Amino acid sequence: MERPLRWLVSLFMFVSLLPVAAMAQERGLEIDIVGGTASALPIAVVPMPYQGSGAAPATDVAGVIRADLDRSGQFRGLPERDMVERPTRGNEVNYPTWRVLKQDFLVVGRVVDAGDGGYRVEYELFDVAKQQRLLGFAMTARANAMRDVAHQISDAIYEKVLGVRGAFWTRIAYVTASGVGSGSRYALMVADSDGYNPQTVVRSGESLLSPAWSPDGRKLAYVSFERGNSSIYIQDISSGARELVAAFRGINSGPAFSPDGRSLAMTLSKGGNPEIYVMDLGSKALRQVTNQMGIDTAAVWSPDGGSLYFMSDRGGRPQIYQVSANGGGATRVSFEGSYNADPTVSYDGKKIAVAQGNGNNYRIAMLDRSLGSPRWSTLSPGSLDESPSFAPNASMVLYAAREGSRGVLYAVSADARVRQRLVLADGDVREPAWGPYRQQR
Amino acid sequence: MNATTRILITALMCTAAVACSKKVKEVPPPMDTGTTAPVTDTGPTTPGMYGPGDLDTDACLRQRVVYFDFDQDALRPEFQSAMACHAKYLRDRPSSRMTLEGNADERGSREYNLGLGERRGNAVSSALQANGGSGSQITVVSYGEERPTCTASSEDCWAKNRRVEIVYTEK
Numbered sequence: 036m037e038r039p040l041r042w043l044v045s046l047f048m049f050v051s052l053l054p055v056a057a058m059a060q061e062r063g064l065e066i067d068i069v070g071g072t073a074s075a076l077p078i079a080v081v082p083m084p085y086q087g088s089g090a091a092p093a094t095d096v097a098g099v100i101r102a103d104l105d106r107s108g109q110f111r112g113l114p115e116r117d118m119v120e121r122p123t124r125g126n127e128v129n130y131p132t133w134r135v136l137k138q139d140f141l142v143v144g145r146v147v148d149a150g151d152g153g154y155r156v157e158y159e160l161f162d163v164a165k166q167q168r169l170l171g172f173a174m175t176a177r178a179n180a181m182r183d184v185a186h187q188i189s190d191a192i193y194e195k196v197l198g199v200r201g202a203f204w205t206r207i208a209y210v211t212a213s214g215v216g217s218g219s220r221y222a223l224m225v226a227d228s229d230g231y232n233p234q235t236v237v238r239s240g241e242s243l244l245s246p247a248w249s250p251d252g253r254k255l256a257y258v259s260f261e262r263g264n265s266s267i268y269i270q271d272i273s274s275g276a277r278e279l280v281a282a283f284r285g286i287n288s289g290p291a292f293s294p295d296g297r298s299l300a301m302t303l304s305k306g307g308n309p310e311i312y313v314m315d316l317g318s319k320a321l322r323q324v325t326n327q328m329g330i331d332t333a334a335v336w337s338p339d340g341g342s343l344y345f346m347s348d349r350g351g352r353p354q355i356y357q358v359s360a361n362g363g364g365a366t367r368v369s370f371e372g373s374y375n376a377d378p379t380v381s382y383d384g385k386k387i388a389v390a391q392g393n394g395n396n397y398r399i400a401m402l403d404r405s406l407g408s409p410r411w412s413t414l415s416p417g418s419l420d421e422s423p424s425f426a427p428n429a430s431m432v433l434y435a436a437r438e439g440s441r442g443v444l445y446a447v448s449a450d451a452r453v454r455q456r457l458v459l460a461d462g463d464v465r466e467p468a469w470g471p472y473r474q475q476r
Numbered sequence: 477m478n479a480t481t482r483i484l485i486t487a488l489m490c491t492a493a494v495a496c497s498k499k500v501k502e503v504p505p506p507m508d509t510g511t512t513a514p515v516t517d518t519g520p521t522t523p524g525m526y527g528p529g530d531l532d533t534d535a536c537l538r539q540r541v542v543y544f545d546f547d548q549d550a551l552r553p554e555f556q557s558a559m560a561c562h563a564k565y566l567r568d569r570p571s572s573r574m575t576l577e578g579n580a581d582e583r584g585s586r587e588y589n590l591g592l593g594e595r596r597g598n599a600v601s602s603a604l605q606a607n608g609g610s611g612s613q614i615t616v617v618s619y620g621e622e623r624p625t626c627t628a629s630s631e632d633c634w635a636k637n638r639r640v641e642i643v644y645t646e647k
Contacts, residue, residue, distance in 0.1 A: 215627065242619070242622035242623070244586055244587075244622070245586070245587060260619065260622060263617065264617050265590065265618070285594065285616075285618075286590050286591065286594055286618055288587055288590050289587045302587065302590075302591075304591070304594055309590075309591045309594065330588060330591030330592070330595070332585075332587045332588055332590070332591055333585060333587040333588065346585065346587070346588060348588075353584075353585070353588055374584060376584055376585035376587075376588050377585045377587065377588075390584065390585055392583070392584055395583070397583060397584060419582065419583065419629060421584065421585060421586070422585075422586070437582075437629060440627050440628060440629065466586070
């Protein structure tokens with residue numbers, strides 16, 4: 036009697052552990068919301084039940100949308116337990132209920148079959164005060180692309196309410212490191228913007244750094260030490276095919292694709308001193324952009340492709356400069372802080388985020404030039420924060436921080452109100468790069 | 477008279493050159509057996525000259541890590557004697573080659589730290605050349621902050637990571 040019971044218990048435990056194990060595999064990064072905000076817009080995303088006749092999808096579509104909107108810092112999702120009604124279509128919506136719950140917006144929907152094992156998600160967005168439907172759409176996807184659908188719905192809601200394109204359906208690249216000394220292992224990874232679906236792009240026994248996305252989101256340029264010295268590769272993410280583009284004597288680092296994808300800016304010290312060059316990716320011809328004593332590195336392009344922002348210590352301490360992509364004199368851009376490094380530029384060219392050092396404290400700071408006189412704000416608490424990277428809509432900045440002896444990634448809203456930590460289960464995470472908007476195929 | 481002297485001098489120089497080139501031609505064999513016993517056995521054929529064995533025994537030559545101050549690439553005075561003996565080794569052993577591996581601590585930009593590591597490597601290279609070493613024997617590689625010897629975020633640890641390692645690739 037005792038034995039079968041124990042067996043049953045262990046079977047039950049095994050079965051109940053299964054989904055957790057599956058989730059852990061799917062999810063490489065874990066997200067905590069560090070800060071909160073009272074001024075975020077209240078929105079209720081009601082669960083979207085499966086109403087088909089086959090197997091229900093594994094993805095909780097409404098749950099993914101709610102988490103996306105929460106993370107943005109612009110919205111505050113109503114917890115599921117507080118939803119006293121669960122409408123799935125417009126004619127079931129009872130506005131006074133949501134007004135009592137102090138919700139500004141309401142999202143309802145349902146999942147139905149779409150044939151060939153695919154699903155169709157039908158959803159609607161309502162303005163509670165105006166009792167008005169703002170959106171009503173349906174999206175079809177295969178079972179394994181349901182998270183993509185959920186992120187695209189989040190993007191549509193974000194854009195409808197805020198008037199800014201959403202950047203949830205995007206990917207991020209980062210480097211993981213584990214082990215020490217000769218046992219060190221490095222991997223260049225790509226994952227969804229919420230950390231799900233991590234995918235290894237390349238592994239190495241030597242350090243990998245500075246991943247940079249091609250504008251079409253299909254390739255990554257990065258620096259590898261696998262040849263002993265630093266060298267720059269370009270790798271196709273889906274096929275894995277890669278090309279060595281720079282392995283000159285001295286430093287080969289800091290790759291950045293031009294907005295048209297035809298050129299790659301980089302740092303080379305083959306002439307004796309680290310300078311910014313631009314390589315034509317068709318002919319591989321190099322054009323030297325800077326020529327100055329001092330370290331010039333970490334170049335990024337202005338959105339129009341006409342100029343490059345980079346860091347240089349030509350004036351004594353590292354600061355941000357701007358130079359025409361054709362070369363010539365550089366103009367200093369940063370005048371606050373004794374150490375400004377690793378610039379990232381917003382899509383409209385008006386905001387520049389940097390790693391700003393002050394004594395032993397390095398924090399992410401942002402220079403906003405959209406309102407006439409340049410204005411600085413601090414986005415992170417420190418103390419060893421680096422490598423900021425703007426989301427394609429500039430609503431958030433991804434960056435690397437240290438916790439103890441381990442590297443972690445944070446995403447912070449551009450108004451610094453909400454910060455979330457993305458933690459890999461094991462090892463060190465660093466060198467984040469937020470990818471471009473994705474294209475419907 | 478003048479012409480005779482000139483001829484004599486030219487003749488002498490020719491002889492010297494021939495003698496020299498002969499000597500140069502005789503040098504290669506020891507290079508081939510550079511790592512085998514005979515060379516170290518013959519030891520002080522030329523008194524006061526360094527041999528490969530000295531890299532493991534000579535107190536000065538065994539000093540192969542040069543440390544730097546924060547954000548600095550200036551060589552500290554305490555490393556001058558090490559520069560002098562490694563430069564002498566390079567002079568004594570023209571076939572020897574070294575790689576100077578420049579490193580930085582973890583603070584700040586990884587990209588900038590690559591530049592800083594290279595600057596430190598170049599500073600050591602310049603000091604060796606100022607002491608008579610040949611630039612053709614020296615290669616500088618920067619690892620930036622990618623190869624720390626110590627991984628805690630403390631001043632103690634950072635000081636150990638701000639370094640140039642002298643690695644002999646040919647002894």
